[in-house]
Amino acid sequence: MSELLQFLLSGITVGAVYALVALGFTIIFNASGVINFAQGEFVMLGGMSTVFLLDAGVPMLPAAVAAIAIACAVGIALNKLAIQPARGASVVTLIIITIGASIFLRGAAQIVFDKQIHRFESFSGDEPFVIGGATILPQSLWVMAGAVAVFAGLYLFFTRSLLGKAVLATANNPLAARLVGVNTNFVMTLSFAMSAAIGAFAGVLVTPITLTSYDIGIALALKGFAAAVLGGMGNPFGALVGGLLVGLIEAMTAGYISSAYKDAAAFIVILAVLFVMPHGIFGRATVERV
Amino acid sequence: MLSIEGLRSKYGRIEVLHGIDLEVGSGEIVTVVGANGAGKTTLLRCLSGVQPVAAGTITFRGEDISRLPAHRRVGLGLAQSPEGRQIFTNLTVEDNLRLGAYLYSDDRVDTDMADAFAMFPVLREKRNLNAGGLSGGQQQMLAIARALMARPVCLLLDEPSMGLAPILVDQILEVVKNLRSLEVTTLLVEQNAFAALSIADRGYVMETGRITMSGPAEELIADPRVRAAYLGI
Numbered sequence: 001m002s003e004l005l006q007f008l009l010s011g012i013t014v015g016a017v018y019a020l021v022a023l024g025f026t027i028i029f030n031a032s033g034v035i036n037f038a039q040g041e042f043v044m045l046g047g048m049s050t051v052f053l054l055d056a057g058v059p060m061l062p063a064a065v066a067a068i069a070i071a072c073a074v075g076i077a078l079n080k081l082a083i084q085p086a087r088g089a090s091v092v093t094l095i096i097i098t099i100g101a102s103i104f105l106r107g108a109a110q111i112v113f114d115k116q117i118h119r120f121e122s123f124s125g126d127e128p129f130v131i132g133g134a135t136i137l138p139q140s141l142w143v144m145a146g147a148v149a150v151f152a153g154l155y156l157f158f159t160r161s162l163l164g165k166a167v168l169a170t171a172n173n174p175l176a177a178r179l180v181g182v183n184t185n186f187v188m189t190l191s192f193a194m195s196a197a198i199g200a201f202a203g204v205l206v207t208p209i210t211l212t213s214y215d216i217g218i219a220l221a222l223k224g225f226a227a228a229v230l231g232g233m234g235n236p237f238g239a240l241v242g243g244l245l246v247g248l249i250e251a252m253t254a255g256y257i258s259s260a261y262k263d264a265a266a267f268i269v270i271l272a273v274l275f276v277m278p279h280g281i282f283g284r285a286t287v288e289r290v
Numbered sequence: 291m292l293s294i295e296g297l298r299s300k301y302g303r304i305e306v307l308h309g310i311d312l313e314v315g316s317g318e319i320v321t322v323v324g325a326n327g328a329g330k331t332t333l334l335r336c337l338s339g340v341q342p343v344a345a346g347t348i349t350f351r352g353e354d355i356s357r358l359p360a361h362r363r364v365g366l367g368l369a370q371s372p373e374g375r376q377i378f379t380n381l382t383v384e385d386n387l388r389l390g391a392y393l394y395s396d397d398r399v400d401t402d403m404a405d406a407f408a409m410f411p412v413l414r415e416k417r418n419l420n421a422g423g424l425s426g427g428q429q430q431m432l433a434i435a436r437a438l439m440a441r442p443v444c445l446l447l448d449e450p451s452m453g454l455a456p457i458l459v460d461q462i463l464e465v466v467k468n469l470r471s472l473e474v475t476t477l478l479v480e481q482n483a484f485a486a487l488s489i490a491d492r493g494y495v496m497e498t499g500r501i502t503m504s505g506p507a508e509e510l511i512a513d514p515r516v517r518a519a520y521l522g523i
Contacts, residue, residue, distance in 0.1 A: 162392065169378045169389050176376035178340050180440060181364035181393040 002133025007255040008248065009131070013140040013209065015247020016147035017043075020202035021224025022231065022239035023150070024195035030171035030234050031191035034094045038078060038102035040221030041109075042196045045071040046203025047212030048109060051118040060123070068200040074105070075196025079189050102217060109214035122208040139208045146205045150198055151240055158236075167191065171234075219263065223250075226266040230273050232283025241281060245269075291316045291475050292337070292368070292444050297346035297356075299336050306332050308499045309346065314444065319466065319476045321507065323483035323520055324496035330479040331373050333496070334446045337477075338370045339363045351443065365393050367443030371450065373479075375433040379422030383413055386421050386432055390439025399439070406435040409465065427458040434465060444475040451482045463489050483520035487511045495520070 021039055028036045049067035054060065082097050123142050128135035158164040170177040170187045178184055203212065210216075227246040231238025246266050254262040273280060292314040299307040306329050314320045322330050335341035337348060339360035348356040355363055369390075378386050387406055391399045407414035410431040416424060421432055430450055437445055447466065451459040459482065467489045469476050480486035487493050487507045495503040495516060503510065510516050 162388065162395065165381065165385055165389060166392055168381060169385075172378045172380050173376055175340060176372065176378060177389075178360040179338055179364070179370050179372055179376070180389050180436065181361045182389070183359070183361045 003255065005132050006134035007251045009134055009136045009140065011248035011251030012244060013136075013143050013247070014206075014250060015227075015244035016143050017202050017206045017210075017220070017243075018223050018227040018246050019240045019243025020147055020150060020198050021220055022227035022243045023154070023236060024199045025224055025228040026234060026236050026239045027191050027195045027198070029228075031167060031188055032083070032094070033091050034083065034098065035225070035233075036078075036192075036195065037095065037098045037221050037225075038105060038217075039195065039199055039224055040217030040219070041102050041105040042071045042075060042199025042217075043203035043206075043220050044109060044212060044214060044217040045074060045105070045196075046200025047207035047216070048113045048118065048203075048214065049200075050204050050207065051120055051212065052113055054120050060120075064204045067204060068197050071196040071200030071203075072193045075192040076189055078196075079192040083192075084185065084188070102221065106215055106217060113214055115214060117211050117213045119208055119211045137209060139205075143202075143205045143209070146201060147240075150201065151236070154194075154236060163190075223266040226270045226273075228280075230269055230280055232280030235280070235282045238280055238282035291318075291351060292477065293349045294333075294337070295347050295349075297333070297336060297348065298344040299332055299341055300344050301332075305344065306499050307336070310496075310499075310501055312494060312501065314475060314477050316475055317470065317473065318492065319470065319478060319490045321478040321480060321486040321490035321493045322496050323480055323486055323493060323510075323516075325520070326481060327498075328496040329499040330496055331448055334370060334372070334448050334477070334479055337363075337368065337446055338372075361393075364440050367441065368446065369437040369440035369442035369444075370446040371433045371437040371448065373448040373452065375426075375429045377421045377424075377429050377432050377436070379420065381421060382418050383421050383424070383432060384417040386436050387413075387439050390436035391441070394441065398441075402439050402441070406438060409438075410435055427454050427461075430454060430458075430462060431465075434462070438472075438474070442474055444477065445469060447476060447478045449480060450478070451480060451485060459485060483516070484511070487516075 021043060024039045024042065025035060028034055046067050049070045050063050053063035053066055078101050082101055083094060086094060086097060122139040124138040126137060128137050158168055166177065166182045167187050170182055170184050174184055223246055227242035228239050230245055231242025246269055249269060250262050250265045253265040294310055294312040297307055297310040298305060310333060322333065324330055332341055336343050339358060343356045347354050350366060350368055355366065378389065387403050391402060412428055413432060413435060424432060434450065450462045454462065463485055466476060466478060478486055478490060487510055490507040493507045493510045494501050
C-alpha cells in the first residue's frame with residue numbers, strides 16, 4: 001500500500017511538470033494553431049540559466065527570476081524571428097520550424113552553457129516528509145504548489161482580464177479579433193512569452209529533483225505533448241489532467257513493470273489516444289450552430 | 291468621411307478589385323449592392339485592414355489609412371460587422387460585447403452595453419450563454435451590437451441579412467435605419483439589393499470588381515437595369 005502511495009506521489013510530481021509543459025503547448029496552439037516543439041527547451045533554459053547564474057554568485061530568487069526572463073526573451077525571439085516571418089505558411093511548416101528551433105537552442109546551450117549534468121540546492125532542504133509509509137521531498141511540494149499557482153493564475157487571467165479574453169477571442173476567431181481592435185501580433189508574442197515563462201518556471205522548480213542538462217528538452221517536449229494530446233489539445237484543463245495522468249502512468253510503469261520501460265509509457269499513451277480518441281479526454285469536435 | 295480612390299486588391303496574383311472609387315459622406319447610409327463574388331466583401335476587408343491593398347488610397351476623416359494595421363483603424367472609429375457574423379462562439383454574449391469595446395476601459399463601456407441590450411433585448415436574456423448557441427438572427431444582432439461597442443464613427447456592415455428569415459431581415463434593416471439617429475455613418479454591403487436600397491441614401495452597384503453604376507438609392511431602385519439584374523423584376 002505504501003508502495004502504491006509512493007508511486008502516486010512521484011507520479012504527481014513529474015505529472016505536474018508535464019502538465020506545465022502541456023500548458024505551454026496549449027497556449028501557443030490556441031493562439032496560432034502551431035505545436036511548438038521547442039517547448040522542452042524553455043524548461044531546459046530555465047534550469048540551466050539558474051544553474052549558471054547561481055554559479056556566478058547570484059542569489060536563488062533573482063537567479064530564478066532572471067532565468068525565467070531569459071527564457072521569455074528567447075520565446076519572443078522565436079516568435080519574431082522564426083514564426084512571424086513565415087506567417088501564411090502552412091501549420092506543418094511552422095511546426096517544422098519549431099523543431100529546427102529546438103535543435104538550434106539545444107546546440108546553442110551546449111556552447112553557452114556546457115554538456116554536463118547540473119543541479120542546484122532544493123529550496124527547503126532534502127529532508128523528506130513521511131506520509132503513510134511513503135516519502136515526499138519538500139521540493140516535490142514546491143513543484144506541485146508551483147503548478148497549482150500557474151494554473152490558478154492563468155485561470156484568472158483568461159476569465160477575469162480583458163487581455164485574457166482577447167487571447168481567447170484570437171484563438172476562437174482571429175479575423176473577428178482583429179476587427180474589434182485586438183493586435184493579434186501582440187497576442188502571438190504574448191503567448192510565446194507566457195509559454196516560455198511557464199516552461200522555465202517548471203525548469204527552475206524541478207531541477208533539484210530531476211537534474212538538468214542541455215538536452216533534457218526533447219524528452220520533456222514529447223511527454224508534455226503526450227499529456228496535451230491525452231487531455232485534448234487546446235484545453236488548459238485537459239493539459240493539467242493529461243499531465244498528471246502521463247506522470248502517474250509513467251510512475252506506475254516504472255514501479256510495477258520496470259523503470260526501463262518508463263519512457264515508453266508516454267509514447268504508448270500518444271498511440272492509444274490517437275487510435276481510440278483522437279480528440280483527447282476534454283477535446284471535442286467543435287459543434288456550432290450556423 | 292470615408293473616401294476611396296482607385297482601390298485595387300489581389301488574392302495572390304489574381305486581382306479582384308480593379309480600381310474602386312467610392313465616397314461616404316458624414317451621416318449617410320450608403321450601400322454597395324451586387325451579386326455574389328462581385329468583390330463587396332473584399333472591399334470591406336480592405337477598408338478594415340484585414341486584406342492587403344495593392345494600389346489606391348483609403349482616406350478616413352482626412353487621414354490616409356490604407357497602410358494602417360487593422361486595430362489602429364478600429365481606434366479611429368471605423369468598425370465592421372463582418373460577413374458570416376464571425377462572433378466569438380466559445381465566449382459568452384456579454385464577453386463578445388465587452389471585446390467589441392476592447393480598446394476602451396472607461397465608464398462608457400457599461401452605458402454602451404446597456405444601450406446594446408436596450409436595442410436587442412434578446413441579447414440581455416442570453417448574456418451569460420455561449421454566443422455559439424445563439425440562433426442565426428441573434429448572432430447577427432450580436433455582431434452588429436459588438437461593432438457598435440467599438441464606438442464607430444463609420445460602421446461597415448457586411449451582408450447583415452444573409453441567411454435570415456424575412457421577418458428578421460426587416461428587423462435588422464430597421465436597426466440599420468436607426469443608426470442615423472445615433473449619428474453613425476453606415477456603409478452597407480448587401481446581396482439583397484432591394485432591401486438595402488430601400489433604406490439607403492445612395493447606392494453603388496458592383497460587378498466583378500468594378501463599380502458599374504452609382505446614384506441616389508431611389509434612382510437605382512427605379513433603374514431598369516438594376517431592376518432586371520438585381521431585383522428580379
